[in-house]
Amino acid sequence: MCVKEKEYEYNRDIVVRPVGRGAAAAKDSVNLSFGFPATELLPVEALNRAAAGALNAEGADALHYTGGQGVAQVQEWKLNRLRKFGIEAEAENYLAVYGAGQGIELAARVLLNPGDTVWTEAPSFFNALDAFRHAGAETVGLRADAYGLDVDQAEQLLRSTEAAGGVLPKLIYVIPNFQNPSGTTLPADRRQRLAALARAYNLFILEDDAYGELRYEGHDLPSVYSYAPERVIYLTTFSKTLGPGLRLGTVIAPLNVAERMRVLTLNSPPTPFTLEIVGRLLQTYDYDGQISRLSACYRARRDFMAERVEAELGDAVTFQVPEGGFFLWLSFKEGVSATEIARLAREHGVLVVPGEQFFTGNHAPAPFLRLCFSYSNEQEIARGVHALAAAYKLLIQAQRRSL
Structure with missing residues (x-):
């Protein structure tokens, strides 16, 4: 649990006075x-021990471009771990990335051309919106409710756009678990229907699951990927559980997409020494x-x-x-x-x-x-x-x- 937190104290008679627009936040904000x-x-101490262990076990290999055993250890661990979300993938579908953010960027670079359209939940993660804009795509926000993306509206809009001869989206970006920023969770039936729409309309789903491990009520739901692995790019990260400074995320993608992403990374895993540390950690650490x-x-x-x-x-x-x-x-x-x-x-x-x-x-x-x-x-x-x-x-x- 958290370190024991002190009883909070503050001045209930605080008076807030207007100040200039250029004023900066207080130092103790x-x-x-x-x-x-x-x-x-x-887990500072555990990572410290893992770093020392990786250097002792792998020596100079841990510091080379391709790394040592840790690269394969993280891959194997992650592919096993993701089965809890219904993801059955092979090594060729897996890609280690610099956090989920690089996964979003790579997906945008691989799938989008200037003038393409991306549909997102409204609201949606601002860094993803920026990535799509930088790729030259138009972003269109779809209605969301207390259960996340309104898949009924998405289906109606796909049907009407196709009937009118309009341009269908190349990509639909969703955060199905504890959405950022709204906190909503997409129900299993909507996930299945969204996957079916991706198949029917020959588009891709970019599934950002940065928070999926951090569930406080209920039970884990199948990923969108589990319903249509050939049409979904799945993203996750260690940033929320082991530390964002590791900059280590995971992409699971259809083979043709994963191969193109790998080309953009020059076939080099991100920070091989980080993979050595995390790979070493995961062999003995109580991640659960x-x-x-x-x-x-x-x-x-x-x-x-x-x-x-x-x-x-x-x-x-x-x-x-x-x-x-x-x-x-x-x-x-x-x-x-x-x-x-x-x-x-x-x-x-x-x-x-x-x-x-x-x-x-x-x-x-x-x-x-x-x-x-x-x-x-x-x-x-x-x-x-x-x-x-x-x-x-x-x-x-x-x-x-x-x-």
């Missing part, structure tokens, strides 16, 4: 913005124990953040409690600028991400904010949510004065 894992739960520790901590922080948001903001916001992952997705009432709330919150000591960054150009963003509960302890979460609520109240007061 609470970071509820980026999706970082809990620092105190990163690490997942249990993370899940216990994040479940407690999620519940605590939800409690503080309800206490501090009441009916000013709505949100759903995710079954896993890192984020709460707050929806404010119409007419409230979440971007302005985020600005005021930053100036008064809490960093959050305004929702506009998670939408494509075809959507007028509703007033959303994303909060991350994984990185900060309960004392920091309490202080941050309190400052966020104060910023919201300040904005409402300013709007009333302007009427």
